[in-house]
Amino acid sequence: MEKIQHDVAIIGTGIAGMRAAIAAAEKSDKISIALISKTYPIRCHSVCAEGGINVALREEDSFESHAWDTVKGSDFLADQDAVEFFVKEIPKEILRLDNWGCPWSRTEDGKIAQRILGGHAVNRTVFAADRTGFHIVHTLYERSLRYPSIQKYNEFFVTSLIVEDKEIRGLTAIDLKNGELVVFETKAIILATGGAGRLYGFTSCSHIVTGDGMALAYTAGAPLKDMEFIQFHPTGLVPAGGILISEACRGEGGYLKNKFGERFMSRYAPDRMELAPRDIVSRAIVREILEGRSFEGEHGPYVLLDLTHLGEEKINERLPLIREASIKFAGIDPVNEPIPVRPTVHYTMGGVHASFTETPIKGLFVAGEVACLSIHGANRLGGNALAECLVFGKVSGEKAAEYVLGKMRKEWHVNRETYEKEEKSLSDLLGKEGDESPYEIKKELNAAMERYFGVFRNEDDMKEGVRRIRRLKERYQNISIDDKSNAFNTDLIFTIEVGYMLDLAEIVAIGALNRKESRGAHYRLDYPKRDDVNWLKHTLAYYTKEGPRFDHTPITITKWKPVERKY
Ligand SMILES: Cc1cc2nc3c(=O)[nH]c(=O)nc-3n(C[C@H](O)[C@H](O)[C@H](O)COP(=O)(O)OP(=O)(O)OC[C@H]3O[C@@H](n4cnc5c(N)ncnc54)[C@H](O)[C@@H]3O)c2cc1C
Structure with missing residues (x-):
């Protein structure tokens, strides 16, 4: 070793x-x-x-x-x-x-x-x-x-x-x-x-x-x-989603508009408008979509982020990457046309x-x-x-x-058994010849997370989501890795990453199901209010072989007592 x-x-x-x-x-x-x-x-x-x-x-x-x-x-x-x-x-x-x-x-x-x-x-x-x-x-x-x-x-x-x-x-x-x-x-x-x-x-x-x-x-x-x-950023570029249309666009004065040309944020955050926090703007966009005020395209619904009034000089100086990415990935030059956007997962x-x-x-x-x-x-x-x-x-x-x-102990050694155990588990994984593809499992995991743990959540959907994630975890035991080679084996690395994500998905899902309130990015249609009496606390998830064990720990308040959150 x-x-x-x-x-x-x-x-x-x-x-x-x-x-x-x-x-x-x-x-x-x-x-x-x-x-x-x-x-x-x-x-x-x-x-x-x-x-x-x-x-x-x-x-x-x-x-x-x-x-x-x-x-x-x-x-x-x-x-x-x-x-x-x-x-x-x-x-x-x-x-x-x-x-x-x-x-x-x-x-x-x-x-x-x-x-x-x-x-x-x-x-x-x-x-x-x-x-x-x-x-x-x-x-x-x-x-x-x-x-x-x-x-x-x-x-x-x-x-x-x-x-x-x-x-x-x-x-x-x-x-x-x-x-x-x-x-x-x-x-x-x-x-x-x-x-x-x-x-x-x-x-x-x-x-x-x-x-x-x-x-x-x-x-x-x-x-x-x-x-x-999980944070949804309000403005992912449609079609790709992977391209972020930075909040800097709204910071520099960009407007969000629905299909009637309305700056719809006036309905949701009349003081801050487009510069409300991300959870609020993301929910506003999804509401516009659900209530039929968005555009429909071949890559799904979207609203518009309009920068045209900022002018070419400002866009070139402050937002050059946004201009380049919009042209390259959506064929739209924001100097002349608004950018199609919808919320995209952004931050943990x-x-x-x-x-x-x-x-x-x-x-x-x-x-x-x-x-x-x-x-x-x-x-x-x-x-x-x-x-x-x-x-x-x-x-x-x-x-x-x-x-x-500060450590007194000078000697520290990892024993051979620890190494051999890890080596065996990796070679077992590489040797797997089951019926399931890690790529298909990842695709289904992504679909389940989007469908059941999105901007708006509810009990029945989340229960179904948990069930699907657990089923994917079982199927993961029966995967096959096609590439058996050693150098830059991206199949193997991808498969390990999928295993990590399945563990995490289960924690996100059960944590969301357990938290019976709406707070920040976690919005439940069945519990639409924040509940400080029961839920002003952190969730903790501990590993056990049977699945995550949940507990809670208090938050630290120094100065600011919770008040109603308005923008
Ligand atoms: C498009 C986009 C724009 C953003 N813009 C802003 C912004 O303007 N302002 C802001 O405050 N935040 C922004 N964020 C968020 C911010 O960029 C990230 O939260 C931050 O960069 C994370 O940095 P990090 O150092 O924690 O990890 P990362 O930059 O994600 O680095 C992780 C490192 O860990 C390594 N690694 C991971 N797993 C393994 C492994 N198994 N073995 C070995 N190495 C491993 C990776 O190779 C990488 O080097 C943005 C996020 C996105 C998606």
């Missing part, structure tokens, strides 16, 4: 993972760091981020206002101590990235420009045109090259976390270029593996966003929190349960979309995800470094 030793392993080279690596390396050059990723680092999903990143920088803004908007946006499910810390830390990160060379868009007088996104009271979103994620990722990648203690393992697919006595010992990963299973012996692990948007088919998330880290942590014994809260509010990045497993830290810390509660505000990746990426890197430096 091939063994690699490092003090800390960071899984994921998105914004959270790379920020964590830099923070750990800056803490001490005595720590050796493995930065592991199933893709090449700059092909992480974070490069897709468009609209920007929130920070209270302006005179008319304040930490208090950013925190309040975040807590209200979360429908009061956020942990307020984490939110208060978060809003205070993010300005330092924005300026640090400015120093490291991130090309933030500027105002005429050279200041960092800020736009407004949904649910925010003021212009608070820093951006680099509509390629914000791309520029942050490249800035961090370049910076990470300065630290010899960071060793990159690109195209290594992690298959398990090794935990003994509730403490991290290491991980196993497939080296994709030759199919070898490798053991990493580590004292600490930071999971920064991103979200699980690919549980759904119509999603703006990249194909790699399959929830691996959540599933790995869950089976290793860490609970998942608030998984029933839930994730690995952690407090300030520390999980219940000693030595296991989490940051970024894989984590539930919980800043976003039941509904994330646009621009807060990248901010979370930077702030808590740094925190996780520092905490992992401190943990490793």
